[in-house]
Amino acid sequence: MDEKELKRKFHSLARINASQQTEGDAVGITFPAERALRWLIDQPKYQASSLPEEVVPVKEQYFVYRELLNLSLAQETHDIDKNFSFWLTDRGAVEANRLRNSYRYSVAQRKVLDWCRSHPNSSPEEILQTSQAQDFSGILTQAEVVQAANELNDKGYIDMREASGGFILFARLTSDGEQLYRQNMSIDQVNSPRGASTMNISANNYGQQTIGNQTLGGQGHTVTAHLSIDQSSADINHLLEAVREVIEKSDAPTEEKQDFVNEVADIEKRKSKRGREWALRSLELLVNSALPILGAESASALMELIPKN
Known part of the structure; x- marks a missing residue:
């Protein structure tokens, strides 16, 4: 096997899971996997042949499938040609149902992180005037964006400045925020009680x-x-x-x-x-x-x- 092929296989199949994988515990997962779970819980029998592009881009779906499979959240459905479907296990359905409420917090956090990284020293509330406020679960509200910004600021992931009336003047990513952005997880998933x-x-x-x-x-x-x-x-x-x-x-x-x-x-x-x-x-x-x-x-x-x- 040449280096290019080894790199491809290692990149696609190697993973780090900082949790102790015991039945019933919360699972630290990436944000694309979190999106997949939230969408699948609303599908008949928690199954789908594929995910909509607006939930997870097609080119990323195999890796999300592998992540869910490795965590026992999805059933093994792939064949040698990498044809696969998304079928949640019982454990996956329980985890997906748990995400019904927390997902909106996660998506707001990721949107704010994305905004601060691409628009440094501007207000995250400006997201609301752009297409970035769109999500398959519904358009983000000002309250959700402000809450996400405050949580990220409190945890040290962004450095935020507010006006006297509470309006966010600007925010930028800290070094911890850059790390969280690259990890592609929400605060709840990174700080999972099983994580350390x-x-x-x-x-x-x-x-x-x-x-x-x-x-x-x-x-x-x-x-x-x-x-x-x-x-x-x-x-x-x-x-x-x-x-x-x-x-x-x-x-x-x-x-x-x-x-x-x-x-x-x-x-x-x-x-x-x-x-x-x-x-x-x-x-x-x-x-x-x-x-x-x-x-x-x-x-x-x-x-x-x-x-x-």
């Missing part, structure tokens, strides 16, 4: 290939590594330094490479005050963002760094 205890890195194998120092063969085999909160501060320091070295030597674009290196430095700087759990969770988000752009060799090297249990 264990890092699982899984790669489903379709044909023999080598990921890290593990050679796998045969469809359906999986390699999983765990990074637990029992890691000592010295272990975390070593891991951060090793991750930085892999990123610096990778083939990633210079600007993105520097962003990730800066994030490693930020974790190192702040971990003494925020603790090991925060450091591991932040590292998980960083690795999740970096894996797809590192190139096959560096992605393999990064997999090797994670302790094998």
